Amino acid sequence: MQQHSSRWPYFLILLITLGLMAVVYGPVLFHPNQYLFNSAGDGVRGYYSIAYYIRYNFGTHFSGMQYPYGEHINYNDMQPLVSYPLAWVNQHLLPFDERILGVLNIISLASIGLTPVAVLGVCRRLGLPNWYAVPAALIIAFLSPQMARLDSHASMAHPAVLPLLWYWLLRSKDEPRRWRWYLAYALTALLSGLLHPYFLLMGSIITITFGGVFLAQQWRQRQQHYAWLLRLLTAAITPLVVYRVWLLLTDAVTDRPPNPWGLMHYYANFASVFLPVINPVRDALRHIFPWLPNPYAWEGESYVGALGLLVLVVAAVRLVRYVMRGHARLVLRPALPQGLRAALWASVLLLLWAMALPLRAPGGELLLPFLGPVKQLRALGRFAWYFYYVYTVYVAYYFYQLYRYLKQRRAQRFGVSVLLVAGAVAGFEALVNWQAQARPLRDRANAADLQAGQGNYREALRGIGRQPEDFQAILPLPYARFGTDKLQFDAPDRARYESFRASLDTKLPLLSAAMARTSIGQTLRLTEILGSPLVDKPLLRQLPNGKPFLLLVTPDELAAFEKRIVALGKPLVSTPRFSLYELPVAALAATDRAAALQYFQEHRLQLTAHPQQVYATTPRGVLLESYAGRASERAFLRPGAFTSPKGFATLYDGPLPAPADTGRYEVSVWIDARSQYGIGHIQAKLYDKQGNLLEHVVNDTRRSTEISGDWVRSAVVVHATPATTRLEVLYENDDLIADELLIRPLDTDVYTISNLGPHKQIAKNGYPIGNLPRL
Secondary structure, eight states, X not given: OOOTTOOHHHHHHHHHHHHHHHHHHTHHHHOGGGOOSOSSHHHHHHHHHHHHHHHHOOTTEEOSSSTTTOEETTSSSOTHHHHHHHHHIIIIIOOOGGGHHHHHHHHHHHHHHHHHHHHHHHHHHTTOOHHHXXXXXXXXXXXXXXXGGTTTOGGGOOTTHHHHHHHHHHHHHHSTTOHHHHHHHHHHHHHHHTTOHHHHHHHHHHHHHHHHHHHHHTGGGGGGGHHHHHHHHHHHHHHHHHHHHHHHHHOOOOOOOSSOTTTTTSOOOHHHHHSOOSTTHHHHHHHHOTTSOSSOOGGGOOOOOHHHHHHHHHXXXXXHHHHHTTOTHHHHSOSSOHHHHHHHHHHHHHHHHHTTHHHHSTTGGGGGGGOGGGGGOOOGGGGHHHHHHHHHHHHHHHHHXXXXXXXXXXXXXXXXXXXXXXHHHHHHHHHHHHHHHHHHHHTOOOHHHHTTOTTOHHHHHHTTTOOGGGOSOEEEESOOEESSSSOOBOOXXXXXXXXXXXXXXXXXXXXXXXXXXXXXXXXXXXXXXXXXXXXXXXGGGSOSOOOOEEEEEOSSOOOHHHHHHHHHSEEEEEOSSOEEEEEOHHHHHOOSHHHHHHHHHHHGGGSEEETTTXXXXXXXXXXXXXXXXXXXXXXXXXXXXXXXXXXXXXXXXXXXXXXXXXXXXXXXXXXXXXXXXXXXXXXXXXXXXXXXXXXXXXXXXXXXXXEETTEEEXXXXXXXXXXXXXXXXXXXXXXXXXXXXXXXXXXXXXXXXXXXXXXXXXXXXXXEEEEOOOO
């Protein structure tokens, strides 16, 4: 019987791990402050967010992005368990501003280093001897799919968490009356949730599925286990309740997106779990078997190794034999230790969830409204991580049992040979995986640049007699914004990197945002300040001070709205990497609304009148579809709006406003951004009289800066030719509310009068510009 009390295997595996890490990571381990694991995407975003918080913030508020609102520390991969205590130490005990990135790197590497220890604990509890459990734990740890997260989502690169949770489960099963194991489980789940919320929910789901499967497997003795299961359920639910109460007390935002995109896209598949995910093997397999999924499901990558695939085939054959011989009971209750037997089937259930099979099955979409907060964890493929750890331990146990079987049959030498070959194959795969993840890190000794060494922004401003305190925030262009599924602007990596670098150096927050689940209302208010001169910008009247913005422009291609904003600024500094401008708030806030309203009042009688109180500056045909006769809870300028619960909707299908007119037409419509899902896109199609498609134009509404209240303007431009006889306008989005569809020639301005409330409201080309004065 395995002596669990022995501690030397843990010290041994820790020493081996440290030695291997010194070889694999090399200078990264010895000079962590010189390395930036990723200078692009989510990787550098995570570095910046935590570093800014540690330097300049404390408590639950992060002010580095989404100025002037900021964000709760729970979001944006900020790892509150790490960033909160480090901020206190930096600001009250031992300042380490210049070594923040190195400290973060050491913490990430330490979590990886502890993983073999946690896996070893599981293996020993399942009865594997030390001489076998130590190398098995090393292989399982370093083949872990979470190793790939180190350079992108450091908050999820904590592979020790899930094996540790499993270990506490096994301890609670073996000693059901000892409360310390339940407390350890609950604390681990809660604290890991402060690394990333996925760990918290995984911990609860793992416990519930483990307990449910165990109860089913021990059904005849179920009454003996009720007390244990009740304690287990308490340990699963308590962290969720505590976490939820903490958010309710500290997070004031109430309009985070309820249905983030990705639930039906970021899932695992057979290839991402049972086939190699590291090149060149992956591409070679796709060349031989072109029917394999392409691309692989990165969010669902949980490769269990070649031995895992082999054992899967053998297990499938054995299951078929069990059923055919009338031993179906052994399918649910295989001859394994209770802790492994229950965990194996529980992990299979989580794998099915990770593959989104319940949701992708016929009628599965009916489950979506009942998922509640679970929908916030939209990358279902990550739930396959638990399957990885359980299944690879099962594979290790399988080969050990095979060795014991051969030994009992007086074929010990052959058994040893089997173990050596299996260990060589698995060890080689683990080493290849580890090296593939570590090699790029060793080439990224560029942390000093992000921490604003030479050529920093303070120096640039000082050179012209200015300082960061002269400004209230940074507006970076190209503009970056995502996090709500409503509006999204994907700035180049260089632009985002420079904005983070500037913010860290100057302490100035960013008007941009690259975060998760940000407030819909805050996103609308911040994005509309980039809108055209016909867009009102109320946020600019509510800023805490009147200081100008520091406009940061990198040498990347700019959109039309970005070029217009640059033209409003006063040039300050120009370097090959960036240009700085002073952007007065008043210049950005200025609009043409008052001038447009005055023009309409003075020239109303000279304009071409159309039905529905529509007036045009030319006699050319225009069309307004106000949907006034339709029932809708929300409307834009007048009662009534177009609504559609799901999929494509036809907003208009008919002739152009004046069939004889040719030239460029703008098709615009206002979309309610408070819908339950994203914001979708508009499409316009032109046909000839035979029904042939002449033109098809699509525009993604997420990239619109034209906003009024909770409504976002979506528009496309089409080119009508003499052959054009029909226009079809489509919109794709679930829970759609659209209003004020306007079709007009580009050379014609259109004014409308509408009634929504006590005043007559005037709109120019769909934009509200003010109210008519009472006569």
